[in-house]
Amino acid sequence: MRAVGVTRFGGPDMLRVLEVGAEPLGRADVRVRVTAAAVNPTDTMLIAGARADGDRPAGGVAVPGMDVAGVITEVGPDVPARLSPGARVMAIVVPSGDHGGYREELVLPSASVTAVPLGCTDAEASTLPMNGLTARLALDLMRLRRGGTIAVTGAAGAFGGYLVQLARHEGLTVVADAAPADRAMVAALGADVVVDRGPDVAARIRDHFPDGVDGLADGAVQGDEVLSAVRDGGVFATVRGYRGDGARGIRVAVVGVRDYAANWEKLDGLRELAGQGALTPRVAGTLPLDQAAEAHRRLAAGGTRGRLVLLPE
Incomplete structure (x- = not known):
């Protein structure tokens, strides 16, 4: 079957259409025919070899992609009855070698798969699992009480947008940053206060x-620049391993979505909220699978709102 990946690390131009073999089906696994795969900034890190030793993938091929939607074609004997052949589903993927979202078919743990939300297309559903679970985990780690205050940087992005909506759903007061062109959108997502993004955003929050x-x-990955917006004894959630400065009793929560990659209850909770309209999947555009390099060039150029989605069919 076809996949898109790299045999040598680099930029978007290193992406190639590849032939990969079928994956074995475990007892608690499902086989999914992929109809949509979202393109995320984390995919660019895999393509660049950011966490690899050397300039080539250890197994010869690296296929990116952490979000998919599709149709179940086969299930293992220990798969719950809620997942059956023919069901439309969305899933989070943990890439490894040629196992990544940019391929025509994947075998996934049943705990990483749930139904497509009511009213969503496959392209829309494919934007939800990884970014939605990252936002869900960030809030869970922060442990903020109802009625508390939360700031979200990078609120116009997928992670930031989902976080704004989840925070509002849980009764938090939300202040979020946005560029002038994005202010109305971020407010529509539920931010109570919208401030200008960029330098000195911490002062504007204060x-x-x-x-x-x-x-x-910190969806915008600003680290030290925005730490001062947090009160003494507050909490700072980061998606890139920032550790804080150790001052003022601020707790730093490092968010790694793989901790929730097999948490079906959390994933299905996102499905329910999206079906109710409490979460809004945003598709910036769709391209055929073999145009993954173009999707990455558009992502690198900046300005996309929502996620670009690859369509294998």
Whole structure:
């Protein structure tokens, strides 16, 4: 079957259409015919070999992609009855070698798979699992109380947008940053206060919350630049391993979505909220699978809102 991946690390131009073999089906696994695969910034890190030793994948091939939607074609004997052949599903993928979302078929643990949300297309559903679970995990680690305050940087992005919506759903007051062109969209997602993004965003947050917010989720990966927006004893959630400066009793929560990659209850909770309209999947555009390099060039150029989605069929 076809996949798109790299045999040598680099930029988008290193992506190639490859032939890969079928994956074995375990007892608790499902086989999914992929109809949509979202393109995420984390995919660019895999293509660049950011966490690899050397300039080539250890197994010869690396296929990116952490989000898919599709149709179940086969199930193992220990798979729950909620998943059956013919069901439309979405799933989070943990890439390894040629096992990644950019391929025509995948075998996945049943705990990583749930139904497509009510009213969603496959392309829309494919934007939800990885970013939605990252936002869900960030909030769970932050442990903010209902009525508390949270700041979200990078709120116009997929992770940030889902986090704004989840936070509002859980009764938090949300302050979020946005470029001028994105202010209306971020407000529509549920932010109570929208401030200009960029330098000095922490000061702009403090203009509205002089004592600082209870927590900040740093989707824009600004680290030290925004830490001062958090109150003494508050919490700072990071997706890139930032450790804070150890001052003012601020707790730093490092968010790694793989911790929730086999948490079906959390994934299915996202499905339910999206079906209710409490979460809004956003598709920036769709391209055929063999145009993955173009999708990555568009992502690198910046300005996409929502996720570009690859369509294998």
